[in-house]
Amino acid sequence: MTATTGTGPANSAIRSPRLVWLFALLIAVVALWNCRSVLAFEFVARDDDINIYYNPHLGPPSAPGLTWMFTDPTYMRRYVPIGWLTFSVVYYFSGLSPVGYHAANLVLHVSNTLLLYILLGMLCRRFGHKTEPGWRALAAAAGAAFWALHPLRAETIGWSSGLLYGAAGFWALGSLLAYLRLQGSGPAGRLRMLWLVLASLCYTMSILTYPIGIMLVAAFVLIDVARPLHREAPERPPWRRLVIEKLAFIVPGAAILIVTLLARFEASAFWPRPPTAEEFSWVQRAAQAFGVWVHYVGATAWPDALTPGPTWLFKVNPFDPVFVGSALSVVGVTLLATQIRSGRKCLWLWLAYLGLLAPFLGFTEHPHFASDRYSYLSCLPISVAVAGGLLPIQGFARAVAIVVVVIWLAGLAVLQRAQLRTWESTDTVLARTIERSRDHDYSLHNYSLWMSYHANAGRREEARDVLRKAERFAPDDPRVLMMARELTSRGGSATGRGEDITLPPAAKLHAKLAQDFSRTGRVMEAQEHFAAARRLAPDSATLAYNWAVWCAVTGEPVRSLNLYHHAIGATAPDRPAPTARVKLLLLISDAFAARGEPTPALRAAEAALRLARVVPESGLADSIEAQVERIRGDTRLRTSARRLP
Numbered sequence: 001m002t003a004t005t006g007t008g009p010a011n012s013a014i015r016s017p018r019l020v021w022l023f024a025l026l027i028a029v030v031a032l033w034n035c036r037s038v039l040a041f042e043f044v045a046r047d048d049d050i051n052i053y054y055n056p057h058l059g060p061p062s063a064p065g066l067t068w069m070f071t072d073p074t075y076m077r078r079y080v081p082i083g084w085l086t087f088s089v090v091y092y093f094s095g096l097s098p099v100g101y102h103a104a105n106l107v108l109h110v111s112n113t114l115l116l117y118i119l120l121g122m123l124c125r126r127f128g129h130k131t132e133p134g135w136r137a138l139a140a141a142a143g144a145a146f147w148a149l150h151p152l153r154a155e156t157i158g159w160s161s162g163l164l165y166g167a168a169g170f171w172a173l174g175s176l177l178a179y180l181r182l183q184g185s186g187p188a189g190r191l192r193m194l195w196l197v198l199a200s201l202c203y204t205m206s207i208l209t210y211p212i213g214i215m216l217v218a219a220f221v222l223i224d225v226a227r228p229l230h231r232e233a234p235e236r237p238p239w240r241r242l243v244i245e246k247l248a249f250i251v252p253g254a255a256i257l258i259v260t261l262l263a264r265f266e267a268s269a270f271w272p273r274p275p276t277a278e279e280f281s282w283v284q285r286a287a288q289a290f291g292v293w294v295h296y297v298g299a300t301a302w303p304d305a306l307t308p309g310p311t312w313l314f315k316v317n318p319f320d321p322v323f324v325g326s327a328l329s330v331v332g333v334t335l336l337a338t339q340i341r342s343g344r345k346c347l348w349l350w351l352a353y354l355g356l357l358a359p360f361l362g363f364t365e366h367p368h369f370a371s372d373r374y375s376y377l378s379c380l381p382i383s384v385a386v387a388g389g390l391l392p393i394q395g396f397a398r399a400v401a402i403v404v405v406v407i408w409l410a411g412l413a414v415l416q417r418a419q420l421r422t423w424e425s426t427d428t429v430l431a432r433t434i435e436r437s438r439d440h441d442y443s444l445h446n447y448s449l450w451m452s453y454h455a456n457a458g459r460r461e462e463a464r465d466v467l468r469k470a471e472r473f474a475p476d477d478p479r480v481l482m483m484a485r486e487l488t489s490r491g492g493s494a495t496g497r498g499e500d501i502t503l504p505p506a507a508k509l510h511a512k513l514a515q516d517f518s519r520t521g522r523v524m525e526a527q528e529h530f531a532a533a534r535r536l537a538p539d540s541a542t543l544a545y546n547w548a549v550w551c552a553v554t555g556e557p558v559r560s561l562n563l564y565h566h567a568i569g570a571t572a573p574d575r576p577a578p579t580a581r582v583k584l585l586l587l588i589s590d591a592f593a594a595r596g597e598p599t600p601a602l603r604a605a606e607a608a609l610r611l612a613r614v615v616p617e618s619g620l621a622d623s624i625e626a627q628v629e630r631i632r633g634d635t636r637l638r639t640s641a642r643r644l645p
Helices: 009-015 018-034 036-042 047-054 064-072 081-094 098-127 132-147 151-158 159-182 192-210 216-225 237-246 247-266 282-301 321-339 341-358 380-390 396-423 426-435 439-458 460-473 478-489 505-519 523-536 540-552 559-567 578-594 598-614 621-643
Strands: none
Touching: 009 282, 018 098, 018 439, 018 578, 036 098, 036 426, 047 081, 047 159, 047 540, 064 081, 081 098, 081 216, 098 132, 098 321, 098 380, 098 523, 132 380, 132 621, 151 159, 151 396, 151 505, 151 523, 151 621, 159 192, 159 216, 192 216, 192 247, 216 321, 237 247, 282 321, 282 341, 321 341, 341 380, 396 426, 396 621, 426 439, 439 460, 439 478, 439 505, 460 478, 523 540, 540 559, 540 578, 540 598, 559 578, 559 598, 578 598, 598 621
């Protein structure tokens, strides 16, 4: 019977402060374990190419890179200098290997889960039902785990470019935490100013990383309006002061919004221009907004059939039942929450949800994709509702609630792992996109992208396999015939004949980027792109030779020598000419000599001399003989010096 009174042994354990730390450790381990598979994921040809591995500006932090980050808002249609800096820091450790980007995503996911847990604990303590600290910690842990394990997080965790959302979310959560401390610090004083500066700084960092939290200002206003539970809460500052304090957020937010809109209307390198009012009316845009608001509520409650490329907004008819119903639902829920006396807290959460989603309603986009990643912050009010809903539960009902929550979270974890597999590779992303597409033309577009992805990488058999799938999907469509002709023109005919040995386009692009970076002295970037090119074309002697030259010039003679041996291999169809080989050996010799290693320098020079004598028309033998004698003399001097006492 004591278990049902709310004061017996069954409830005494939840009063222990140790549970706060235990729950933090538990949700961190669960979030990490459930997403550990992402460390084996690849880059995907869904913006990872533009943002990372084909980005002509990206590299470790450097003066030219920082100049580009803070002065070019058009490359991505967003002004995201801190976002690029985040990529740049990961590049420093990982280069063009996807492991580092996925590891950073995983770390940010766990960190944001813990920040949300702390945030929910503060909200429950200040605005929620008064109860034991342990139960409050459990409710906060349930809300944070719901957010962390939900399948809608899979896109951000499993996609390398999702790093922007994780990093922006980190700063946004930090801003919310600082603002809550600001509200609890009293009406005035140095401490309040400190928290205001910190909240504003985190907010600015968030929107400079990626502007997913630009509408956090609305959440701050709602926190001001909401009444704390405890009577001993600090006195609220005058409204005039609260309004003035909002300038610390409104000013940077407005500046970033203006720059972002200008970038959206000016950027045309990779992206289509925004639709005009004639192409996409304001009535259609409003209908789309209502549809998106309701869509994310439905996807959160029932995360079934999630897809990287949702197509349901390709055609927006404001009078379709789905859009009319969405508009009525949003207006109806809002009016209902305003009329129910006990629903004031629900109204604040509902308004926060609507406000946080405002940047993702697609007012400047048509067609618009209501992607899973856009729910990253808008799901926070729902997590607050989950935690708040558990707080009033008492007695034996708590045990039932714990069982239900554990089963519910376990089901979400299973669905999240399944959804994560979508982002394992370009093949899995495009296959799932086509499978869940409602638009015939969009499916064919993705088949074309899929085939080109493999063809550009030199994987002709995989490209032919994709072509066969497209032919089964739309056998009589002229666009499929165009795909077949395109594949044939690349030297990879559908019959498997006529294949020639050429450098794949993707390898050529990496090689060009390597040369471009080498001209500006950006050594790491050049090496990374040379390595990426060689992974795509391991049998190319020309590529190996060019990389060997670069390694010799930049002081890596050992790697240069290894690449030289590959370039002159008997099976290489494009072996360098003897004169080119002689010049490369001399560069390798000079590189060894510059490192103070005369013995390998002498061997490389002697090899160059033997080869030069075979091709006397090169006219290099005499000069090489002098170089060899000079190195031999230097070697004898070094040997004699070592023998002196």
